[in-house]
Amino acid sequence: MSSIQEDDDLVFRKICSLIEPLNDKGVKLTRETDLIADLEIDSVAVLDVVMDIEDNYDISIPVNTISEIKTIGELVDAIHAIKKEQT
């Protein structure tokens, strides 16, 4: 496993741990899970999860980016892209 993949996995698991408290329906979380359609989390709750992610990774994720993110996988990718840019 390359370090990028390892990191990717860690980010994915971190996001899952932050989302799990909102996963009332007990949906199995994968990279393809749609935050709003599958988990029925409202748009404001998504923003609040993102705030936790921002503080965890010490990055800022613009609202403009979040509004384009649908799935957990896309969120993982966005975090990588921003980490690269901001560090």
Next chain:
Amino acid sequence: MSLFDKFKPTATMYYALRDEIGRDPFGVSMDEMKGPTRALVDGKEIVLAGTNNYLGLTYEESAVAATIKAVEQSGTGTTGSRFANGTYAAHRQLEIDLAAYLGYKHCIVFSTGYQANLGAISALAQAPDDVILIDADSHACIYDGCQLSGAETIRFRHNDPESLEKRLQRLGENVKGKLVCFEGMYSMFGDTAPVKELVEVAHKYGAYALLDEAHSFGVFGENGRGICEHDEVLDQVDFYTGTFSKSLASIGGFVASNHDELEYLRFSSRPYMFTASPSPANIAAASAALKKISSDQSMRVQLWENAKRVHAAFTQLGFDLCAPCSPVIAVRMKSRDQAFKAWNFLMDNGVYVNLAIPPGTPNATSILRLSVSSAHTTEDLDIVINAYGALAEKLSGELKDD
């Protein structure tokens, strides 16, 4: 795939709750107004405790007279934008009066408070060079202003100067302009911002501070100039935005500033340029109300007395309140279902408050939002407190598990 499919989950939830309680919390019609704090709804007189009419000036005699006179003299509508034929002498005069009252050099009047924030934010910050930092619990018009601007927008934790500071530190060096937006008193919970600290952090990093005092104008500060007056940083705020539709009992909005460049908004702010200006009636009413609050502190004194009475009574009743005492007193409900039923129970007992549910509220909370008015009489508040007293019993009984 229909255009309307996306609304179905919300519509299904909303209509089911509406039908269950037999009343529409988001479609109440005040069939006949009976004064600043009373209305007939479905043939029954209700105490209005969800209005934003903080200083109770909707029937202020001098404002009513000035409004009638303005309509007779200047007509019912301006039929044009501020940028074209919609600026009358009264619009200019109100800008001068507002600037004088607040102690700023400049002021621009918009058609609504929503448009004042929309117009200021979207014009001031532009993609791709500028960045906007907003309090996470900001009003929809601040979010919409960011969207219209297209500039990169970053949220900081609600009322948290440290969280703002971290985000300002993270910004790269390519950022040209930085605009930090937050409010004085937040409309849903009635909590107030650490305005002084937020302004200081913004300035420390070379950012401009935009403060929305929509709900705190007329309410806070020694002269009613808002939280920034109370925090003694009024002259530090770069852009002060406000509305006529709360304490000034009209409709319209404004942006005030000491920056001479504020005038640039008049030819660059789309929500200023491409909508009709406030009607002569709206301007006359706001002007008269501003005169009234400039010369008479008694409404604000009464407002706070009323707020303290209600807040103390609700605390005693054991309600889960969202914030320390302010004219907005929000009670946290356990669930959306419970909130709908509790709201309906208050209506049955002659009291209208605002039902607020996620995503319109912070932290996915469902609340009953009450706003106190200086025009509430002792009897009005007796009715309100009695209704809440009965509700408290209901919540520990029949509605406990909703």
